[in-house]
Amino acid sequence: MKLDVRGxxxxxxxxxxxxxxxxxxxxxxxxxxxxxxxxxxxxxxYVVRLGYRCVVEEDGPGQWRIRITRADxxxxx
Amino acid sequence: xTSPSDDSAARPLRAAVVAGGALAAAAGVAAVxxxxxxxxxxxxxxxxxVGVVLQRSRLCFASAFRDLFLFxxxxxxxxxxxxxxxxxVGFAVLMSRMVxxxxxxxxxxxxxxxxxxxxxxxxxxxxxxxxxxxxxxASGSLYRIxxxxxxxxxxxxxxxxxxxxxxxxxxxxxxxxxxxGVVVWLPLLGGYGAAVxxxxxxxxxxxxxxxxxxxRRGVAVPEAPRPVLGRTFRARVAGALDVTLVRGWPAVVGGxxxxxxxxxxxxxxxxxxxxxxxxxxxxxxxxxxxxxxGALHGTDRLAACALVAPGxxxxxxxxxxxxxxxxxxxxxxxAAGEFRVRWPRQARRYVQALGGGVLMGYGATLAMxxxxxxxxxxxxxxxxxxxxxxxxxAAGxWLGVQVIKRIP
Numbered sequence: 001m002k003l004d005v006r007g008x009x010x011x012x013x014x015x016x017x018x019x020x021x022x023x024x025x026x027x028x029x030x031x032x033x034x035x036x037x038x039x040x041x042x043x044x045x046y047v048v049r050l051g052y053r054c055v056v057e058e059d060g061p062g063q064w065r066i067r068i069t070r071a072d073x074x075x076x077x
Numbered sequence: 078x079t080s081p082s083d084d085s086a087a088r089p090l091r092a093a094v095v096a097g098g099a100l101a102a103a104a105g106v107a108a109v110x111x112x113x114x115x116x117x118x119x120x121x122x123x124x125x126x127v128g129v130v131l132q133r134s135r136l137c138f139a140s141a142f143r144d145l146f147l148f149x150x151x152x153x154x155x156x157x158x159x160x161x162x163x164x165x166v167g168f169a170v171l172m173s174r175m176v177x178x179x180x181x182x183x184x185x186x187x188x189x190x191x192x193x194x195x196x197x198x199x200x201x202x203x204x205x206x207x208x209x210x211x212x213x214x215a216s217g218s219l220y221r222i223x224x225x226x227x228x229x230x231x232x233x234x235x236x237x238x239x240x241x242x243x244x245x246x247x248x249x250x251x252x253x254x255x256x257x258g259v260v261v262w263l264p265l266l267g268g269y270g271a272a273v274x275x276x277x278x279x280x281x282x283x284x285x286x287x288x289x290x291x292x293r294r295g296v297a298v299p300e301a302p303r304p305v306l307g308r309t310f311r312a313r314v315a316g317a318l319d320v321t322l323v324r325g326w327p328a329v330v331g332g333x334x335x336x337x338x339x340x341x342x343x344x345x346x347x348x349x350x351x352x353x354x355x356x357x358x359x360x361x362x363x364x365x366x367x368x369x370x371g372a373l374h375g376t377d378r379l380a381a382c383a384l385v386a387p388g389x390x391x392x393x394x395x396x397x398x399x400x401x402x403x404x405x406x407x408x409x410x411x412a413a414g415e416f417r418v419r420w421p422r423q424a425r426r427y428v429q430a431l432g433g434g435v436l437m438g439y440g441a442t443l444a445m446x447x448x449x450x451x452x453x454x455x456x457x458x459x460x461x462x463x464x465x466x467x468x469x470x471a472a473g474x475w476l477g478v479q480v481i482k483r484i485p
Contacts, residue, residue, distance in 0.1 A: 007419060007420060007421050007423075007426075008421070008422075008426075009221075009226065009419075009421075009426075010139075010140050010143075010212055011140070011147055011148070011212075011481070012212075015147070035417055037135060037410075038135040038137065038140070038325075040325065041135060041152075041325055041328075042140075042148075045150070046150070049295050061414055062410075062415050062416060062417025062419075063417065
């Protein structure tokens with residue numbers, strides 16, 4: 001599942017990501033596309049608490065992909 | 078996380094080149110600043126430092142308050158409290174040198190101690206709602222402009238409009254509340270020792286409350302581990318550059334650094350604040366369009382970031398401080414590869430930025446400062462108004478969270 005929150009600033013990238021995790025089908029990963037650097041600190045910090053893990057990848061200048069998977073899934077990312 | 082190889086060293090080294098170029102440019106600007114205000118160059122450099130600290134650590138005062146209520150965590154608030162403790166000790170040393178005996182000398186010069194009254198509470202509430210709705214406070218808007226956020230430019234316009242509205246209603250507030258208020262400066266009550274001890278104890282109590290609140294709302298997670306340095310000289314240098322220039326700093330590093338910068342600014346002249354200068358812009362623009370608010374009662378006698386009358390030279394040290402914050406943030410964002418012109422995609426975000434900005438500008442008029450001048454500089458000034466503003470700011474942020482929960 002992909003979520004494009006480019007152009008959004010705090011707290012929207014995080015609150016929209018958390019809402020999307022609520023509707024994420026079992027076994028799927030959520031990919032958040034953001035251009036808001038603070039989200040690189042807030043989203044990983046928060047989703048770990050909810051039982052997820054995540055990887056941040058750069059996607060061009062000032063733009064990142066945050067890939068979120070369930071901590072107990074076998075997805076290696 | 079792997080250790081930086083030769084490949085991953087390229088990025089931090091490129092960041093160092095950008096940072097070096099920015100430093101050279103900053104020194105060039107300092108050299109050509111007019112000599113009318115001898116502090117302009119120093120404040121330009123200190124402003125750059127503050128901008129770098131805010132950008133690197135994403136030290137956003139709006140999120141410090143908002144995230145406690147919205148997400149139940151206080152990562153940034155704990156960093157702010159740590160910075161307040163640093164500044165409290167530094168300010169106390171400096172103030173005790175300027176006014177060794179408070180009972181005889183009165184309030185220390187430039188300390189952010191202002192008359193207490195309902196205006197501080199109303200100002201804090203409005204500012205708290207505004208910063209959450211706009212997505213950043215006054216200093217937050219300045220450093221985000223440096224990162225390329227168009228919404229923050231809109232918020233700054235809103236702040237100027239709010240300051241203008243504040244100026245036009247100032248005299249009524251002066252008669253009703255500000256002019257009747259009493260300044261409560263803690264060293265006058267019990268000396269510096271007791272004032273510092275009480276302030277640090279309150280900050281510690283605040284820190285414990287945040288930790289208790291986080292624990293109650295779920296398990297607090299430690300900050301993400303930093304990457305391991307490689308073994309070669311090149312890899313170790315690249316690793317050090319990576320954590321300084323490319324990756325975001327831990328929030329607490331930013332908080333403590335901002336507290337230290339605040340002490341340096343006070344040593345140089347005055348504690349950190351941005352709204353006094355913004356009010357000078359707002360008043361200057363009003364004078365230009367023939368909508369001047371006229372004479373304002375008492376503003377020349379008030380401390381902190383009270384409204385500043387227009388006039389005098391254009392380039393002052395307060396101007397270079399504010400412009401320095403924007404430029405420092407821009408340099409840090411460029412070095413990290415985080416600079417990008419960002420346009421909000423939804424029209425309502427512009428309305429939020431403008432409306433939130435107006436609330437902040439009006440609130441900052443009444444409270445004589447923003448999250449910096451009325452809070453981050455007022456509590457270390459050992460002034461009771463800092464604590465009253467903080468409580469109102471927290472209540473306002475809670476109200477603001479209720480508002481943004483209803484704006485998708």
